[in-house]
Amino acid sequence: MDKDSLWEAISEAFEKNYSTTTYSTWIATVKPISLVGNELTLELPSPLHRDYWEDKLEDSLVEYSYKITKRDIVPKFVLEGDLRNSAKKDDHVKENSSSANDNEFLQNSHLNPNYTFESFVIGKGNQMAHAAALVVSEDPGKMYNPLLLYGGVGLGKTHLMHAIGNKILEDNPTANIMYVTSESFTNDFINAIQNNETEAFRQEYRNVDALLVDDVQFFADKDGTQEEFFHTFNDLYENKKQIVLTSDRLPKEIAKLQDRLVSRFAWGLPVDITPPDLETRIAILRAKAEADGIQVPPDTLNYIAGQFDSNVRELEGALSRVHAFANFKKVPITTDLVSEALRGLNNGDSKPEITVENIIKSVSTYYNVSIDDLKGKKRVKTIVIPRQIAMYLSRTLTNSSLPKIGNAFGGKDHTTVIHAYDKIAEAVQSDSTIKDQIKELKETLER
Numbered sequence: 001m002d003k004d005s006l007w008e009a010i011s012e013a014f015e016k017n018y019s020t021t022t023y024s025t026w027i028a029t030v031k032p033i034s035l036v037g038n039e040l041t042l043e044l045p046s047p048l049h050r051d052y053w054e055d056k057l058e059d060s061l062v063e064y065s066y067k068i069t070k071r072d073i074v075p076k077f078v079l080e081g082d083l084r085n086s087a088k089k090d091d092h093v094k095e096n097s098s099s100a101n102d103n104e105f106l107q108n109s110h111l112n113p114n115y116t117f118e119s120f121v122i123g124k125g126n127q128m129a130h131a132a133a134l135v136v137s138e139d140p141g142k143m144y145n146p147l148l149l150y151g152g153v154g155l156g157k158t159h160l161m162h163a164i165g166n167k168i169l170e171d172n173p174t175a176n177i178m179y180v181t182s183e184s185f186t187n188d189f190i191n192a193i194q195n196n197e198t199e200a201f202r203q204e205y206r207n208v209d210a211l212l213v214d215d216v217q218f219f220a221d222k223d224g225t226q227e228e229f230f231h232t233f234n235d236l237y238e239n240k241k242q243i244v245l246t247s248d249r250l251p252k253e254i255a256k257l258q259d260r261l262v263s264r265f266a267w268g269l270p271v272d273i274t275p276p277d278l279e280t281r282i283a284i285l286r287a288k289a290e291a292d293g294i295q296v297p298p299d300t301l302n303y304i305a306g307q308f309d310s311n312v313r314e315l316e317g318a319l320s321r322v323h324a325f326a327n328f329k330k331v332p333i334t335t336d337l338v339s340e341a342l343r344g345l346n347n348g349d350s351k352p353e354i355t356v357e358n359i360i361k362s363v364s365t366y367y368n369v370s371i372d373d374l375k376g377k378k379r380v381k382t383i384v385i386p387r388q389i390a391m392y393l394s395r396t397l398t399n400s401s402l403p404k405i406g407n408a409f410g411g412k413d414h415t416t417v418i419h420a421y422d423k424i425a426e427a428v429q430s431d432s433t434i435k436d437q438i439k440e441l442k443e444t445l446e447r
């Protein structure tokens with residue numbers, strides 16, 4: 001999601017929840033400037049606006065953006081004058097300094113300066129990815145090209161990708177690094193075609209020292225973009241420029257990704273990141289608490305780490321929510337408080353949590369297929385489709401990782417889950433009966 005669409009969704013939420021006067025005075029006057037990692041920079045017209053936002057509106061903004069993105073967006077308020085001054089300062093920096101952190105190249109790269117190797121906690125599930133990323137950042141374009149980091153949601157792929165870019169810039173402050181999501185690449189390409197600017201587009205993307213493309217699974221189905229990316233890739237590769245890619249799965253598992261891209265993506269080193277074990281989760285939480293100056297007793301850290309086992313973003317989000325809750329109640333963080341905060345904030349309306357097991361039960365009742373059959377291996381259509389629907393719902397409605405979902409279905413491989421998900425996602429588009437059935441199932445589960 002880019003800054004404009006995020007801001008549009010946030011403004012809509014404000015419009016719904018606040019009076020017209022509040023909206024037109026404080027919200028409609030804001031301009032989104034950038035969204036880098038989780039940091040959303042917003043430009044405000046005056047210091048008065050900044051005070052008001054910090055005092056009265058910031059919490060709602062964080063809440064709305066969490067609902068919209070499922071990420072803990074951190075707002076940064078700047079004043080129009082500040083931006084102009086810092087632009088001037090950047091010009092100055094360009095002439096006089098080559099420090100990596102405030103250089104023009106960092107500004108243009110879209111890198112998040114907080115995502116570094118130093119702030120990345122190494123554990124069992126990510127040590128190979130970390131090591132490969134470090135090698136690439138020390139010797140870009142040489143050993144592993146492309147480097148492909150793949151694995152489930154919120155496991156640190158983007159973090160490591162930015163760390164590579166930041167390290168290259170630290171060693172060579174004038175390096176031209178470009179970080180994009182595959183969606184931004186696609187949008188840029190479409191805009192370039194519309195505005196007759198494909199040549200400029202090519203110049204921009206082929207003139208970099210390292211190209212970092214996040215979430216390449218979203219190239220699926222977009223043939224024109226794939227064609228363009230194929231040529232960008234070849235050009236950079238031939239010129240020994242580093243390419244780093246992330247994906248939620250192996251390229252050969254991405255439906256509708258052209259074979260020639262699948263094979264190129266596998267040329268270098270594909271390395272997966274798996275969910276962190278308990279010790280790593282505790283270490284990540286401890287590092288985050290220390291960085292943010294949050295006091296949490298060790299047994300309470302262990303307790304939080306025990307609650308979220310497959311997504312580091314949620315783990316971090318839980319800590320931020322607990323911190324906010326403790327501040328609000330003006331009490332120290334304890335295990336009891338955490339349990340209350342997570343219960344209250346996770347299931348605000350005390351709906352039961354949706355689990356893979358609940359989904360299997362509901363699907364079994366809905367289609368009149370036994371649970372054993374849903375978890376079994378029978379290949380008849382009357383069982384296969386409900387099974388795939390149950391897997392699709394498990395991936396959409398729960399935070400369980402692909403291997404965990406596979407396990408819940410009688411020890412199936414994660415590729416079976418991906419295949420089921422893709423099949424049903426496609427059916428939802430083309431088959432209105434399936435679409436309606438899924439809607440009904442979701443309603444039952446969310447009730």
Ligand SMILES: Nc1ncnc2c1ncn2[C@@H]1O[C@H](COP(=O)(O)OP(=O)(O)OP(=O)(O)O)[C@@H](O)[C@H]1O
Nearest residue numbers: 119120121152153154155156157158159284312313
């Ligand atoms: N090992 C780690 N050490 C420190 N922070 C981590 C680690 N792994 C993940 N994080 C943090 O968790 C959050 C989510 O990570 P990130 O955005 O890199 O995930 P991702 O794998 O790219 O997910 P997605 O598939 O949703 O894009 C980030 O704030 C990141 O800094």
